[in-house]
Amino acid sequence: MSSKEKVVIIGGGWGGYRLGYGIDHRKYDITLIAPDNTSAVTPLLASAACGLFDPRLAHEPIRRKDFHAKYIKAFVVDIDFSRQVLVCQPAFEELKEDRFEVSYDRVILTPGCRSNTFGIPGVAENAIFVKTVANANTVRTRLNDILEMASLPGISEARQRQLLHIVIVGGGPTGIEVAAELTDLFEGDLGVLFPHLKGLTSVSVIDVAPQILAPFDQRLSEYACSALKTNKVKVKLNCHIVNVTKDTIETRESGITGYGMLIWATGNRSIPLVDQLQLRKTEHGLVRILTDDHLNVFSPDGNVIPNVFAMGDAADIEGGTLPTTAEVAIQKADYLIRLFNSGLKDTRPFKYQQRSLVTYTGAWDGVVQGQREYTGYGAWLSWRSGNFFWTRSWRRRVLMCYAWFMDWLDGREIIRN
Amino acid sequence: MSSKEKVVIIGGGWGGYRLGYGIDHRKYDITLIAPDNTSAVTPLLASAACGLFDPRLAHEPIRRKDFHAKYIKAFVVDIDFSRQVLVCQPAFEELKEDRFEVSYDRVILTPGCRSNTFGIPGVAENAIFVKTVANANTVRTRLNDILEMASLPGISEARQRQLLHIVIVGGGPTGIEVAAELTDLFEGDLGVLFPHLKGLTSVSVIDVAPQILAPFDQRLSEYACSALKTNKVKVKLNCHIVNVTKDTIETRESGITGYGMLIWATGNRSIPLVDQLQLRKTEHGLVRILTDDHLNVFSPDGNVIPNVFAMGDAADIEGGTLPTTAEVAIQKADYLIRLFNSGLKDTRPFKYQQRSLVTYTGAWDGVVQGQREYTGYGAWLSWRSGNFFWTRSWRRRVLMCYAWFMDWLDGREIIRN
Numbered sequence: 001m002s003s004k005e006k007v008v009i010i011g012g013g014w015g016g017y018r019l020g021y022g023i024d025h026r027k028y029d030i031t032l033i034a035p036d037n038t039s040a041v042t043p044l045l046a047s048a049a050c051g052l053f054d055p056r057l058a059h060e061p062i063r064r065k066d067f068h069a070k071y072i073k074a075f076v077v078d079i080d081f082s083r084q085v086l087v088c089q090p091a092f093e094e095l096k097e098d099r100f101e102v103s104y105d106r107v108i109l110t111p112g113c114r115s116n117t118f119g120i121p122g123v124a125e126n127a128i129f130v131k132t133v134a135n136a137n138t139v140r141t142r143l144n145d146i147l148e149m150a151s152l153p154g155i156s157e158a159r160q161r162q163l164l165h166i167v168i169v170g171g172g173p174t175g176i177e178v179a180a181e182l183t184d185l186f187e188g189d190l191g192v193l194f195p196h197l198k199g200l201t202s203v204s205v206i207d208v209a210p211q212i213l214a215p216f217d218q219r220l221s222e223y224a225c226s227a228l229k230t231n232k233v234k235v236k237l238n239c240h241i242v243n244v245t246k247d248t249i250e251t252r253e254s255g256i257t258g259y260g261m262l263i264w265a266t267g268n269r270s271i272p273l274v275d276q277l278q279l280r281k282t283e284h285g286l287v288r289i290l291t292d293d294h295l296n297v298f299s300p301d302g303n304v305i306p307n308v309f310a311m312g313d314a315a316d317i318e319g320g321t322l323p324t325t326a327e328v329a330i331q332k333a334d335y336l337i338r339l340f341n342s343g344l345k346d347t348r349p350f351k352y353q354q355r356s357l358v359t360y361t362g363a364w365d366g367v368v369q370g371q372r373e374y375t376g377y378g379a380w381l382s383w384r385s386g387n388f389f390w391t392r393s394w395r396r397r398v399l400m401c402y403a404w405f406m407d408w409l410d411g412r413e414i415i416r417n
Numbered sequence: 418m419s420s421k422e423k424v425v426i427i428g429g430g431w432g433g434y435r436l437g438y439g440i441d442h443r444k445y446d447i448t449l450i451a452p453d454n455t456s457a458v459t460p461l462l463a464s465a466a467c468g469l470f471d472p473r474l475a476h477e478p479i480r481r482k483d484f485h486a487k488y489i490k491a492f493v494v495d496i497d498f499s500r501q502v503l504v505c506q507p508a509f510e511e512l513k514e515d516r517f518e519v520s521y522d523r524v525i526l527t528p529g530c531r532s533n534t535f536g537i538p539g540v541a542e543n544a545i546f547v548k549t550v551a552n553a554n555t556v557r558t559r560l561n562d563i564l565e566m567a568s569l570p571g572i573s574e575a576r577q578r579q580l581l582h583i584v585i586v587g588g589g590p591t592g593i594e595v596a597a598e599l600t601d602l603f604e605g606d607l608g609v610l611f612p613h614l615k616g617l618t619s620v621s622v623i624d625v626a627p628q629i630l631a632p633f634d635q636r637l638s639e640y641a642c643s644a645l646k647t648n649k650v651k652v653k654l655n656c657h658i659v660n661v662t663k664d665t666i667e668t669r670e671s672g673i674t675g676y677g678m679l680i681w682a683t684g685n686r687s688i689p690l691v692d693q694l695q696l697r698k699t700e701h702g703l704v705r706i707l708t709d710d711h712l713n714v715f716s717p718d719g720n721v722i723p724n725v726f727a728m729g730d731a732a733d734i735e736g737g738t739l740p741t742t743a744e745v746a747i748q749k750a751d752y753l754i755r756l757f758n759s760g761l762k763d764t765r766p767f768k769y770q771q772r773s774l775v776t777y778t779g780a781w782d783g784v785v786q787g788q789r790e791y792t793g794y795g796a797w798l799s800w801r802s803g804n805f806f807w808t809r810s811w812r813r814r815v816l817m818c819y820a821w822f823m824d825w826l827d828g829r830e831i832i833r834n
Contacts, residue, residue: 037565056471060540063610073565090569092562144511148454148490152507154517193480 004029007340008086008104010076010273012039015110015312022337025068027164033072033104035110036093037062040132042326046174049130049139050181051360059133060079060415072102076111076273077223081305108336109289110312111274113324116267116286122244127264130174138260139178139212139263147194162258164201165391167249169241169268171205171212176224178263179205184233204234207250211237268324274314279305288316293349295332309336322352336391421446422616424757425503425521426486427493427690429456429479432527432729432746439754442485448519450489451528452508454479454592457549459743463591466547466556468599468606489519493528493690498722526693526714527729530741532704539661544681547591548735550724556595556680563677564611574617578677581618585667587683588622588629588656593641595680601647621651623668628654655682685741691731701725703741705733710748710766711756714793727754739769 005028009019012034020032044058062071077099078087086102089095115131117123128142129135151162166174166182186201205212205228212228212235213221225235240252250256270287280298282288289310291297295317296304311332314322322328335350419801437449452736461475470777479488491634494516495504500523506512532548533541545559546552567577585592587729596729603618622629629645629652630638642652657669687704697715699705706727708714712734713721728749730741739745752767 037561054473056473065609072570074572090566092566095566095569098571101569145456149507151489152512152517153489153519179622192482232630309728367824373502 004017006031006103008033008102008107008164009112010034010086010107011112011314013112013311013312013329014039014326015112015333016108017060017062018330018333019108019336020062020069020071020339021067021176022333023069024206024341027343028340030061030069031072031104032069033073033074033076033086033102034062035073036132037071037073038133042131042174045130045133046177048133048184049136049178050143052079054138055133055140057135065206074100078273078276079107079308081299081308084140084307090256093158100380103290106307106340107309109310109314110273110329110333111314112266113286114271116268116269117264117266120241120244122246123241123264126244126246127169127262128263130178130263135306139261142261145403147190147197150197150200150260151194160197160200161202162247163260164197165257166201166203166259166261167257167259168203168205168263169236170264171209171214171237172209172265175205175207175215175263175265176212176228177204179228179233180231183228183233187231202234203232204236204257206236206239206241209237236250236308257368268313271312279310280318281325282321289314290318290417291315293317293320294347295350311336317350320352328352332368422522423448423520424448425504425519425524426527427451427524428527428529428745429453430527430529430729431456431459432741432750433525434477434479435484435747435750436525436527437479437488439750439758440486441758444760445757446519447486448489449479449486449760450491450493450503450505450519451479451769453549454488454490459548459591461741462547462550462553463478463594464503464597464598464714465550467560467602468557472553472557475553477520478484478662487618491517493692494738495693496524496725498716501674501724523724524726526725526727527746527750528688528731529732530685530692531688531702532681533686534685534701534729535682537658537661539663540658540681542555543661543663544586544679545681547595547682555598556678564607564614567614567617568611568675575615577617577697579621579664581614582674583618583620583678583680584674584676585620585622585680585682586624587681588624588626588652588654589679589682590630592622592624592682593629595644595682596620596645596649596650600645600650603810604648610726619651620649621653623656623666625656625657626654685730687731693709696727697735699733699738705732707735708732708736712735712753712767732766745769796797 007023007028007030009016009023009030009032012020012032016032016034017039020030023030038059038061040059041057048055048058070243072088073091074088075091076086077089079085080087084104084107086104086107088100090098090100115129117127128138130139130214146163149155150163167181182203186203190201191198211218211221213224228235234256236251239254242251242252243250244262246262248256248258251261266288270319274281274287274289277289278300280290280300280302282290289297291310293305295311296306296313297308297310297315298318301306310328316322331352332350338346347380422596424440424445424447425439426433426447426449429437429449430496433449433451435454438446455476455478458474462472462776464474465472487515490508491505492508493503494506496502497504501521501524501683503521503524503574503700504518507517526728532546534544545555547556551796563580567580578592586672599620603620607618608615628635628642630641645652653671655666655702656671658666659669660667661679663672664677666677666679685703691704692708695717696706697717697719699707706714708727709721709726712728712732714725714727714728714732716722717737729746733739749767
């Protein structure tokens, strides 16, 4: 047996993946537990879903030559903090009744969130989320299907317009990027492969909020909104969804509308493990585990629980709330990597550094907010090079460049399941 | 309306795809009807399934910039030869009760075959076929799952050996290539990503026939068999399967054996349309539509039915039987392309030209039979360059070269769903 301290990381998203590679395996015996053995590059999912490149490029295997941690494909379903033991369920349908235990000396909780349907009837059954590469593949398959269904002989124009109406719920960066990519696709390559469907497609973005892109300044948000409208995206704000069926969506403001694909790009909800744990949590909005500024968690009576850290979308710092973004998860992971690799001697608190926000709005236009704000072609360049930066291996970067070049030269490869 | 003759092609495999691109769209109004809007590059499926490159590279979209035919995503379920009308069912689960008609002036039947389970209980539910890119993806996903399940804490060695035992039924070129690719994977990259599973994997090939690679000479077949055994593949010939469950296979000769993945690479069976049509067909083995040497079909009483042609795996020439291979389908498609593009004036009969047979047996070895026979490293080169030749676009050829280069440099990307 190893005499090194045993560090267990729960979750394989932005935070968990980075911790697994960053904590020094010569100093610690590291185990990463997550239900998926790949880590999604979330900012790439919108483009991948719309055929800009292969969805496989939008995730990274956790197991690689240079990965020195152990990996276990499982859900953590409970934690016994006094015995320092995790209760795990194998992440395979055929083994879902099995349970096994994993002990730890220190544990880092970064399991993320799930999508929130806000209890609206029909959403879970009929909408497509944009959280994983499997979701991006579902969007591609459905896009393929509605284009082919609308091409069947004898179909009415009304039915074609319904099939080719895509509704995106959520005016955040993901929803806006999906809308932008879809209009680029419909205005561009679609005319070559499906010339008979030209003019029959439409894209709507619905949000309950009074503005899109809430994290951006109002000026930039309005710019993005008008850029989307120029690209023929219908933006419906202050809009409340009351019901969804397999081909219609009903809002309090506009009644019932038909659709061919419904993309749900809004709302986070806590996962069952976070609901289950007896820890101090946020009391309003998304349920998140509260930590101090060293990312330690608290028992319900307010004492720090030793050796337990929490970060990523599932956690927040008490008195210093931060958004659920990859950027925050990465900075917290880097903080814990420094802490662990210093032998837990570097006791400075965590401090967040604000970085740029970038969103693509279609037709080589976009918005950037950071040290300076800008819009237009320069913002598009920022966004594309951001995609490049997010990608975590050179192997994938070369493939992405090739895909961009061939998309430009030869058209997108959307017709490929 | 067009005054051109209306030619309908049924099927989008090797034959149908080639006809759709080859028949002159300036002379004919062409429609291709097939349930999938991509065409599988069947010789690449074995390698794609085992992670040599992305399965997406092993199929080609039917709709492309240079595709001038109409495409309809549907099954043809019946043909009224007197009215010259096809009855079609949309190839979408949600529209499977719908029917529509398509009329033709001339029709070419090349709908292919489906897999044959020979009525053995449990095969349809538990085995994975190797006919489409969706199948190749299923093999990859299952491979990924059994490797991860065998890595769960506390699993017994007996259970690991069962999970990592892969059984391939069928000693034809596809089955042998899957076996070869799997042993390459297990002996190579697997040791890096799953070092704890080294020595626990095994591959068996089962066939009811007394030799593998039936289309090859006996000398080459024996060479391939010994090459596979050197690579630790267990080959069981003259072996009769009687029952399959979700994790065991029972043969008359060896009783019950556990497995983790069962790949079914044997046997063709006629599709429902071929069973349904009132045409003259073969009487023994696989049911195929009989044609004359101009590829015209016959009514049951032996008269040629005008304007109806049949080719590919679903058809055979009366008195001159040919195997169900891509090579035969391609040569027949080229024959019909010449016939149609000559305005049906070139009335020479079809003649088959024998080409080389190539199969990979693992570890840079293989067998080639053609104008001259050879084995070993040269045969491996033939096989790889054959893969290259089968690929039907430069876009994909560049990606395949890059994948080979990176596999060699950096290991296969098997852990990626």
